[in-house]
Amino acid sequence: MSHPDYRMNLRPLGTPRGVSTVAGPHDIGASPGDKKSKNKSTRGKKKSIFETYMFKEDVSEGLKRGTLIQGVLRINPKKFHEAFIPSPDGDRDIFIDGVVARNRALNGDLVVVKLLPEEQWKVVKPENNDKETEAAYESDIPEELCGHHLLQQSLKSYNDSPDVIIEAQFDGSDSEDGHGITQNVLVDGVKKLSVCVSEKGREDGDAPVTRDETTCISQDTRALPEKSLQRSAKVVYILEKKHSRAATGFLKLLADKNSELFKKYALFSPSDHRVPRIYVPLKDCPQDFVARPKDYANTLFICRIVDWKEDCSFALGQLAKSLGQAGEIEPETEGILTEYGVDFSDFSSEVLECLPQGLPWTIPPEEFNKRRDLRKDCIFTIDPSTARDLDDALSCKPLADGNFEVGVHIADVSYFVPEGSDLDKVAAERATSVYLVQKVVPMLPRLLCEELCSLNPMSDKLTFSVIWTLTPEGKILDEWFGRTIICSCTKLSYEHAQSMIESPTEKIPAKELPPISPEHSSEEVHQAVLNLHRIAKQLRQQRFADGALRLDQLKLAFTLDHETGLPQGCHIYEYRDSRGGVHALGQTWQWPHRIQPRLPRAALLRRHPPTPDKDLNDLVEFCDQMGSARGFSSAGKSLTKHWEMTRYSLARKEALTHPVPQMALYFCSGLLQDPAQFRHYALNVPLYTHFTSPIRRFADVLVHRLLAAALGYREQLDMAPDTLQKQADHCNDRRMASKRVQELSTGLFFAVLVKVSSPTRHSVMGVLDQAFDVLDGWRYGPCRSAVYCNALALRSHHFQKVGKKPELTLVWEPEDMEQEPAQQVVTIFSLVEVVLQAESTALKYSAILKRPDTHGHLGPEKEEEEDESDGEPEDSSTS
Numbered sequence: 001m002s003h004p005d006y007r008m009n010l011r012p013l014g015t016p017r018g019v020s021t022v023a024g025p026h027d028i029g030a031s032p033g034d035k036k037s038k039n040k041s042t043r044g045k046k047k048s049i050f051e052t053y054m055f056k057e058d059v060s061e062g063l064k065r066g067t068l069i070q071g072v073l074r075i076n077p078k079k080f081h082e083a084f085i086p087s088p089d090g091d092r093d094i095f096i097d098g099v100v101a102r103n104r105a106l107n108g109d110l111v112v113v114k115l116l117p118e119e120q121w122k123v124v125k126p127e128n129n130d131k132e133t134e135a136a137y138e139s140d141i142p143e144e145l146c147g148h149h150l151l152q153q154s155l156k157s158y159n160d161s162p163d164v165i166i167e168a169q170f171d172g173s174d175s176e177d178g179h180g181i182t183q184n185v186l187v188d189g190v191k192k193l194s195v196c197v198s199e200k201g202r203e204d205g206d207a208p209v210t211r212d213e214t215t216c217i218s219q220d221t222r223a224l225p226e227k228s229l230q231r232s233a234k235v236v237y238i239l240e241k242k243h244s245r246a247a248t249g250f251l252k253l254l255a256d257k258n259s260e261l262f263k264k265y266a267l268f269s270p271s272d273h274r275v276p277r278i279y280v281p282l283k284d285c286p287q288d289f290v291a292r293p294k295d296y297a298n299t300l301f302i303c304r305i306v307d308w309k310e311d312c313s314f315a316l317g318q319l320a321k322s323l324g325q326a327g328e329i330e331p332e333t334e335g336i337l338t339e340y341g342v343d344f345s346d347f348s349s350e351v352l353e354c355l356p357q358g359l360p361w362t363i364p365p366e367e368f369n370k371r372r373d374l375r376k377d378c379i380f381t382i383d384p385s386t387a388r389d390l391d392d393a394l395s396c397k398p399l400a401d402g403n404f405e406v407g408v409h410i411a412d413v414s415y416f417v418p419e420g421s422d423l424d425k426v427a428a429e430r431a432t433s434v435y436l437v438q439k440v441v442p443m444l445p446r447l448l449c450e451e452l453c454s455l456n457p458m459s460d461k462l463t464f465s466v467i468w469t470l471t472p473e474g475k476i477l478d479e480w481f482g483r484t485i486i487c488s489c490t491k492l493s494y495e496h497a498q499s500m501i502e503s504p505t506e507k508i509p510a511k512e513l514p515p516i517s518p519e520h521s522s523e524e525v526h527q528a529v530l531n532l533h534r535i536a537k538q539l540r541q542q543r544f545a546d547g548a549l550r551l552d553q554l555k556l557a558f559t560l561d562h563e564t565g566l567p568q569g570c571h572i573y574e575y576r577d578s579r580g581g582v583h584a585l586g587q588t589w590q591w592p593h594r595i596q597p598r599l600p601r602a603a604l605l606r607r608h609p610p611t612p613d614k615d616l617n618d619l620v621e622f623c624d625q626m627g628s629a630r631g632f633s634s635a636g637k638s639l640t641k642h643w644e645m646t647r648y649s650l651a652r653k654e655a656l657t658h659p660v661p662q663m664a665l666y667f668c669s670g671l672l673q674d675p676a677q678f679r680h681y682a683l684n685v686p687l688y689t690h691f692t693s694p695i696r697r698f699a700d701v702l703v704h705r706l707l708a709a710a711l712g713y714r715e716q717l718d719m720a721p722d723t724l725q726k727q728a729d730h731c732n733d734r735r736m737a738s739k740r741v742q743e744l745s746t747g748l749f750f751a752v753l754v755k756v757s758s759p760t761r762h763s764v765m766g767v768l769d770q771a772f773d774v775l776d777g778w779r780y781g782p783c784r785s786a787v788y789c790n791a792l793a794l795r796s797h798h799f800q801k802v803g804k805k806p807e808l809t810l811v812w813e814p815e816d817m818e819q820e821p822a823q824q825v826v827t828i829f830s831l832v833e834v835v836l837q838a839e840s841t842a843l844k845y846s847a848i849l850k851r852p853d854t855h856g857h858l859g860p861e862k863e864e865e866e867d868e869s870d871g872e873p874e875d876s877s878t879s
Contacts, residue, residue: 048310050103051236059112059237068112069094070239075107075274078786085113087231095122095232099276103235104308104315106243107274113233122230242733245305247275248323248335251285253293266290268303268317271844272339278303278317285319300326302338327838329565329748333436336744340737342434344441347426354423355416355447363460363485370713374465375487378520378528379409381455385493389433389442389449390456391695393463393488396528396535403477404470404531409486411453412462413444413694414704419717428727431734433696436745437558438565442696449695457488458517464691464704474539481594481711489517490525500529547684556746558753567753595703596687598710601670601721604702604728605689608664608681663736666690666699666728670721699731751845755838759850762834764826767806769799772826774834774847785836785847792849795821812851824852 054062062068071085071094083102084093094113096102105111247270254262266285268278280303282290289296300323308315320338324331337344379395395407417424427443434441442449455461463486469478491514499508508522516522555573560566595603664680672678680688691707694700702717702724709716717724762774762785771788789797789810798809810824826832833850 049313050100050310051234052310053103053238054112054236056237059239062114063112068114068236069233070110070112072242073102073105073107073109073111073235075102077272077274080273085111085233092230095230096235097122097232101232101234105235105238106241106245108242109238110240110242111235112237112239114236116232116234118229121232124228124230244339244341246302246320246338246341247272247278247305248300248302248332248339249275250299250326251280251289251293251296251301251319253290267314268301268319270303271335275305276308276313276315278305278315280317280319286322298326300324300331300335302335327752329438329752332748333438333745336741336748337434337441340741342441342737342741343426343430344434347445348422350422351426352445352447354418354421355445356452361452363462367462368485371462371483371485372465374407374409374463374484375460376519377407377486378524379407379486379488380490380492380525380528381457381488382492382494382497382529385495388454389695390454390488390491392692393455393486394528394532396531398527398531399469402472404472404535405467406470406532406535407465407467408692409455409463409465409484410692410700410704411455411695412464412483412704413448413453414701414708415462416448416452417444417701419705427698427701428730431698431731432738434738435742437567437749438560438745443698444695453695455486455488457491457515460485460487464707470535472534472538474535474542481707483708483713487517489520490514492525492529497529500526501533504530543684548682556750558749567749570750570753593687595689595706595710596669599669599706599716601668602706602717602719602724603669603689604666604699604706604724605669605678605687606664606666606680606699607672607678607688608683609662609677610679610681611662666731668721668725668728671725697731697735699728702727747845751838754836754845759833759835761831762847764828764830764832767799767808767826767828769808770797772808774832785834785845787832787834787847787849791846793851810849815851822852 059068063070069085069088071088073096074084074093076082076084081098083096085096087094094115096113247268249268249270249272252267252269254265254267256262261279264282265279266282266289268280270277286296302320302323303317304320305315305317323334326332334344374395377395377397379393381390381393383390391411391413393409395405395409397405397407399405417427423444430443433443433449444453453461455463463484465480465482465484465486467480468476470476493514496508496513499512508526510522513522516525556570557573558567558570561568596605662681664682669678675686679686689703690697690700691703692700694704705714705717708714719727764772765775765784766773770790771786773784773786775784789808792810793813795811795813797811800807800809805827808826810826812822812824814821824832833852835848835850836845837848838845
């Protein structure tokens with residue numbers, strides 16, 4: 001039931017009670033061209049807001065001695081004053097409180113920090129279910145490097161709900177209208193949000209201050225138990241600026257029209273509040289911007305930070321371009337790509353000249369003397385129906401003794417990418433193809449991706465193959481690795497293969513299948529698919545029995561209007577048995593075992609670290625809250641048995657997998673001394689690497705070159721271990737950025753689709769003292785949104801723990817004064833009705849809880865109506 005006046009009672013989403021949305025001083029602090037401070041006590045000099053960075057030599061010495069710590073910075077997207085780096089010992093993350101302590105570092109940067117004195121460490125409040133925020137709401141960029149599953153932020157709704165805009169620590173003015181001046185202002189226009197008491201017990205009026213929720217503590221807190229303190233630090237150096245320093249956002253005029261700054265600069269407000277606001281020269285702005293600023297209120301711009309000085313609360317930047325109207329798909333998409341440093345420009349003529357010029361290209365005769373000729377074998381591809389870059393093919397030949405000869409054939413991309421060429425350089429820099437909802441940003445030119453290397457049917461192609469002799473149970477009796485030439489007989493889609501699997505004894509009508517080479521029959525292909533499916537199923541079952549971890553992720557698929565490109569609908573992408581064949585076989589491959597012994601210091605491998613004890617403890621506590629605690633000593637044996645087939649199965653699975661596994665990383669074997677660190681935790685294997693997708697992953701191209709060297713096809717790579725490690729780090733960074741871009745693209749299309757959505761029932765996935773998370777896990781997939789109490793028409797709310805289970809009681813303002821206020825109890829996995837609302841840009845959408853129709857929380861009658869099993873989870877896996 002809707003209420004006409006309901007939305008009128010809403011404050012801006014995420015604004016804490018008692019904090020003005022227009023708070024901030026009239027003067028904008030130390031800034032470009034501001035020669036003198038208006039504060040008399042500091043007239044004639046500019047006070048530094050940030051500390052000067054340490055000298056590089058001192059940083060190196062401090063890292064060696066252990067007095068300094070390095071790590072990837074994560075800025076909390078929900079509470080922008082909070083940031084973290086992982087602890088080197090795997091213990092609780094190190095806390096960095098406030099913009100001043102971050103010292104101009106941005107999300108994802110590799111930073112060096114110095115621990116603060118213990119009296120300034122963060123007090124962890126055990127009764128607060130916030131998990132110190134780093135477990136529940138960590139940042140999106142660097143989780144692959146510091147240990148948390150990216151899906152927890154998969155469709156970020158936290159960006160639009162800051163407790164305090166981060167720049168509010170300096171000037172706080174988000175409205176730019178000159179109002180909202182507060183009395184808590186420090187010199188140089190720095191706004192004082194809280195008071196940090198030093199060990200001497202006095203207020204230091206000249207020191208930059210930090211947010212009060214992470215309070216500096218006094219001497220008597222040394223008596224607190226160790227677990228109630230969290231080590232806190234400040235950034236003293238930026239080792240690598242991994243953040244692109246680009247942001248999308250909006251232009252505003254400065255608040256003070258009488259200031260000198262007003263005549264020179266406009267203010268750029270990034271959509272991502274983890275990025276500081278930026279002064280941009282008016283000469284970069286549209287000519288009529290000063291006269292008609294409202295005309296640009298909804299125009300999305302890209303701005304790049306060029307400097308951020310110690311004495312300036314805002315950064316200095318250059319306006320790169322106007323993207324168009326906020327909320328439209330193409331401008332938003334270009335903004336996403338730019339922010340995450342994705343090169344989506346056309347390939348240069350120098351790059352294209354590296355490719356064969358005479359088309360159609362044919363395989364040179366000398367290659368037939370160097371390769372095994374498999375063109376007569378029944379080889380086929382299985383890919384999505386829309387795929388155009390086919391980089392792997394399969395074959396399965398029955399043998400007279402009842403065993404099978406199984407082949408996996410990968411496009412030999414390295415043949416077309418000469419080392420050191422312009423093509424090689426641009427592929428190494430892009431490192432990965434980036435998949436958006438509506439298009440792909442390729443790593444390599446389309447001629448190579450879709451023609452020269454793509455394993456298109458009825459066309460001779462260069463490949464790298466492994467051929468096994470396998471028992472029906474998948475036991476390897478023999479294996480062969482080498483360069484080959486194949487001719488795929490058909491291009492099957494997942495749907496084609498699935499229909500073969502589901503109808504094993506029926507002949508599929510020719511009209512329902514793609515063209516098949518006359519040298520092979522549809523029956524031969526059908527039987528090969530069935531044999532592969534049986535073997536792959538055995539391999540998967542064995543892997544999971546041995547302790548491998550299934551990490552399937554819910555994924556949204558969209559139907560788009562062919563003319564407008566706008567989303568018409570969406571559904572959960574279904575992983576079918578037909579998709580699992582290559583993956584199950586791929587995780588049996590022995591590529592690294594061929595490379596590692598022959599190139600012990602120059603193998604490019606992929607490791608997956610074990611889950612830190614802290615994360616396992618958090619998971620155990622979460623399971624306790626669900627009433628089903630278990631031990632978690634093994635990756636797969638514990639987690640894959642934990643899914644309970646109830647109406648919550650998808651939501652439970654998301655909740656259980658996203659906080660636990662760290663992300664896998666590429667690394668050079670020569671730079672890790674302990675072979676135990678090579679292990680892939682999720683797959684439960686000692687050595688693993690990527691090899692199957694060289695068209696879209698540069699790491700696979702490198703592995704192809706390494707394998708060719710190990711097999712004697714070519715000389716060893718002229719690449720030192722540290723150089724290979726740098727490339728591995730870059731591949732990690734770009735892979736992580738690609739995943740984030742893909743998720744934001746999904747979020748963009750989803751937000752366009754649900755601009756104003758009718759209330760739908762969502763599962764509660766996390767309960768905090770001031771907010772809770774909901775997951776639409778059975779209708780739209782992993783759409784995770786935050787609902788803030790201060791955005792609801794509540795009379796009050798109360799947080800408590802009942803045993804180990806957190807509960808948030810909402811007391812709603814009655815619509816009729818004669819009625820009693822309705823109470824609603826929100827707990828983990830309770831069901832609530834939520835309205836998803838798009839905000840200023842399509843990337844940002846928020847969750848608003850619908851006022852309950854009845855008093856109290858959902859009763860047993862309503863819950864039982866929904867109590868239907870979602871069935872077995874799909875038996876597939878990803879690495």
